[in-house]
Amino acid sequence: MGRPVKMRQQVSIVDIADEGRCIGKTQEGEILLVEGTLPGAVVDVQIFRKRKGMSMGRVSKEISPSPWEVTPFCEHFGHCGGCKWQHLDYARQLEFKERSVKESLRRIAKIEDAQVRPILGSEHMTHFRNKLEYSFARHRWKTPEEIRSGEKLESLGAVGFHPPGFYDKVVDIKWCHLQDEPTNAIRNGLRDLALLHGLTFYDFIAHEGFLRGLLIRKAAFTTDLMVAVLFGSDNQDAIKLVLDYLIRQFPEITSCQYAINTKRNDALHDLEFITYSGLPYLHERLGDLTYRIGPKSFFQTNSYQALHMFETISALAELDGSETVYDLYCGTGSIGLFLAGQCKHVVGIEMIPEAIEEARMNQELNQIDSADFFAGDVKDVLSDTFAEKYGRPDLIIVDPPRAGLHDQVVQFLNAIKAPKVIYVSCNPATQARDLGKMSEVYRDIVHQPMDMFPHTHHIENITLLTLKA
Numbered sequence: 275m276g277r278p279v280k281m282r283q284q285v286s287i288v289d290i291a292d293e294g295r296c297i298g299k300t301q302e303g304e305i306l307l308v309e310g311t312l313p314g315a316v317v318d319v320q321i322f323r324k325r326k327g328m329s330m331g332r333v334s335k336e337i338s339p340s341p342w343e344v345t346p347f348c349e350h351f352g353h354c355g356g357c358k359w360q361h362l363d364y365a366r367q368l369e370f371k372e373r374s375v376k377e378s379l380r381r382i383a384k385i386e387d388a389q390v391r392p393i394l395g396s397e398h399m400t401h402f403r404n405k406l407e408y409s410f411a412r413h414r415w416k417t418p419e420e421i422r423s424g425e426k427l428e429s430l431g432a433v434g435f436h437p438p439g440f441y442d443k444v445v446d447i448k449w450c451h452l453q454d455e456p457t458n459a460i461r462n463g464l465r466d467l468a469l470l471h472g473l474t475f476y477d478f479i480a481h482e483g484f485l486r487g488l489l490i491r492k493a494a495f496t497t498d499l500m501v502a503v504l505f506g507s508d509n510q511d512a513i514k515l516v517l518d519y520l521i522r523q524f525p526e527i528t529s530c531q532y533a534i535n536t537k538r539n540d541a542l543h544d545l546e547f548i549t550y551s552g553l554p555y556l557h558e559r560l561g562d563l564t565y566r567i568g569p570k571s572f573f574q575t576n577s578y579q580a581l582h583m584f585e586t587i588s589a590l591a592e593l594d595g596s597e598t599v600y601d602l603y604c605g606t607g608s609i610g611l612f613l614a615g616q617c618k619h620v621v622g623i624e625m626i627p628e629a630i631e632e633a634r635m636n637q638e639l640n641q642i643d644s645a646d647f648f649a650g651d652v653k654d655v656l657s658d659t660f661a662e663k664y665g666r667p668d669l670i671i672v673d674p675p676r677a678g679l680h681d682q683v684v685q686f687l688n689a690i691k692a693p694k695v696i697y698v699s700c701n702p703a704t705q706a707r708d709l710g711k712m713s714e715v716y717r718d719i720v721h722q723p724m725d726m727f728p729h730t731h732h733i734e735n736i737t738l739l740t741l742k743a
Contacts, residue, residue, distance in 0.1 A: 282334060285319045287311050290370045294358055294731030298331070306331055310352075312340035312362055313370075342366040347400070347451060353417060354435040354445040356452070357729040368393050368725060371733040375702045375723045382706035385718060393723040393733075394586070396579055401454040402728065404492055404558065404577045408433050408461055409540070410468075410485040411444035412477040431475030433465050433488065442478040456524055457490050460501060464488065467519050476506050484512060486535055489542075489569055491556055494577035498556035500529040502547060502569045508534045517550045528552045531569055542570050543628075560584060563612055563640050571632055572605045576726045583736065584612040586722055587671065587696055590738045593617045597668035600692075602652050602683070607633030609671055609698075611642060620645040621664050623655050653682040661690060669694045678704030681711075688715045695739040700726075702735050709737065717742050 285298035285306065290313055298308040298319060306329040311317050316338045319331035346352075346360040359367050372393040379388040396402060414432035434447030446465075449458050468475065468485055476483035487504030501520055505513055513532060521530050530551040533542075547554070547569045555568045560581045567573050574580035587609060593599070593616040601610030604622035606629050614620045614637075622645065624630050630649040637645050646664060648655055652674075661667070670692045672679060678701065679687075687695060688711075695716060699705035709718060716739035724734040 282318055282320050283331075284337065285317055285331070287313050287315045287317065287340070289313055290374075290731070304329070308333065311336070312343055313366075314340035314342055349449065350434075350445060350447055353415070353437055354447065355438040356435060359729045359731065362729075364395070364399060364728065367728065368395050371725060371731070372723050374731075374733060375721060375735050378702035378706040379709070379718075379721065382703060383710040383713070383718075385706075385709070385713075388718060388721055390721045390723065393725060394579075394582055396576065396725045396728045398576075398578050399728040400451040402576045402578060403452045404494055404573070405575050406450070406453050406457065406490050408447070408488040408490075409436060409444050410475045410483070410487065411436075411442070412475045412483055413443045413479075415440055415443040415445045430469055431465070431485075433461055433475075433485075453490065453492055456499075456526065457492065460490065460520065460524060461488060463519070463523060464503075464516065467516065471512075471515065473512060473516070481538055482506065484509060485516075487540060491529075491567060491569070493556055493558040493567075495559040495581075496557050497526070498528045498558070499524075499526050500531070500556045500567075500569065501527050502529075502531040502533065504533055504535050504540075504545075506535060521551045529554065529556050533569075543626075545570075560608070561612060562615070563636075565606070565608060565611075565636050566632065566639055567606075568632065570628065572626075572629055573608065574726070579724060579726045579734075580608070583698070583724055583726075583734070584609060586724070586736055587698070588613060588616065590696055590720070590722070590736065591616070591669055591694065593669070598665035600667040600670040602656075602670065602672045603674045604633060604647065605629050605673070607636060607645070607647055609673065610645060610647075611636055611640060613671075614642045614645050617669075618644065619665055621667070622647040623652050624649060625651050653680040653686075656683065656686045658689075666690065667692045669696065671696045671698065673698040674704075676701040676704065679708045684708055684711045688712060691715060691741055693741050697737040697739065699735050699737070700732065702733060705735060705737065709739075712739065715742060716740065 283300050287296045287298050289297040295307045310333040317333045318335040320334045321331040342363045351360050379385040410433045432444040432446035434445045474483045476486040483506045486506040489502040491500040531547045533545040533547045555566045558565045597617040598619045599617045601622040604624045607622045610620040610622045627649040630647045633647040719738045722736040726734045
């Protein structure tokens with residue numbers, strides 16, 4: 275590899291590209307991607323990667339600010355790696371997100387006249403997340419200002435988020451605006467408790483230490499609160515100290531759990547969670563349905579916008595009670611169960627067996643007998659034989675991961691020729707790619723962008739397709 279390019283140029287920031295990076299234009303007309311700025315700004319940029327057709331750089335000095343820049347509300351802005359658009363006026367955030375959907379449809383799907391509705395913004399721009407995961411770390415990440423000061427700063431441990439590019443350090447979060455209280459009080463209280471009693475914070479290089487992670491789920495439409503602590507070793511006396519503190523200090527906790535993680539990774543799916551106090555799950559309520567959610571459950575992270583999403587899907591579906599609905603990549607069955615009372619039969623498919631178990635549990639909880647859920651890879655489960663056995667679909671809902679639909683699933687959708695398909699996507703680019711592959715069989719009717727995550731570049735889009743005549 276060659277040495278990093280060290281070159282400074284004055285750049286006018288003209289737009290936002292994929293993944294939230296900005297597009298800059300030099301005085302000579304060269305186009306480059308720039309991190310750490312906003313459209314409308316003029317900046318000096320240090321180029322760190324120069325390639326044919328596209329260079330990349332970071333801001334070294336701001337010459338004039340963006341007219342849409344606002345004051346960030348979080349003291350950790352620019353350090354923890356989250357909420358990267360906090361300094362961008364929210365109306366402009368929505369404008370850029372809506373335009374990203376339109377551009378993907380035009381550029382990738384070749385849909386020139388897409389009917390894109392105005393984006394549904396989030397009523398809650400802070401305290402909207404129902405789930406947060408924090409890490410404990412022996413090594414606290416220090417700000418560039420702290421490093422430049424030359425002062426010797428003692429690092430007693432930190433609990434917060436990993437900054438981009440630093441797996442071994444954690445930004446010590448004093449106050450996070452993503453989730454309502456008592457989240458900050460719980461996190462800060464655990465830090466103080468650990469320092470008071472000499473409990474060790476996890477060392478991500480040596481892979482040792484007692485306190486490793488903290489998972490907090492807080493329902494939006496019920497009063498349920500789940501706190502789960504991840505420990506790096508099975509020290510029962512210390513575990514009891516921590517959990518007794520939580521349930522004594524925070525009586526609003528309805529589910530207190532823990533897990534021992536001695537692996538070299540932080541994945542939760544293969545850990546056993548033990549209920550120390552309360553229930554092994556919490557309840558969330560969307561519309562007329564109650565969902566039971568465990569520590570490892572996949573559930574839309576913004577409950578407020580999830581309700582709007584489900585209502586939008588219901589309105590687009592226009593069900594009359596006679597239909598068979600396929601819910602593909604169904605997770606815990608949240609969308610399918612929401613529609614179950616409006617159709618004849620719901621068929622859900624999801625790769626993760628534990629998610630299917632939860633879907634069936636939520637089906638029973640809500641006394642729904644018109645749904646069937648199957649565990650397996652969607653591309654392997656779907657077939658003509660499956661459709662003949664469980665009913666040919668009148669509506670297919672797909673909500674795939676960011677990578678989009680597998681080619682075999684696209685082929686099935688094209689072959690089955692369902693009257694309606696609703697495609698829910700968290701990645702407009704891969705959604706547009708898939709819509710292009712389906713364009714000979716289905717026509718796009720309407721697109722509804724939604725903002726699930728304010729102050730980030732992420733965007734959700736719901737597309738209604740109907741069968742061509």
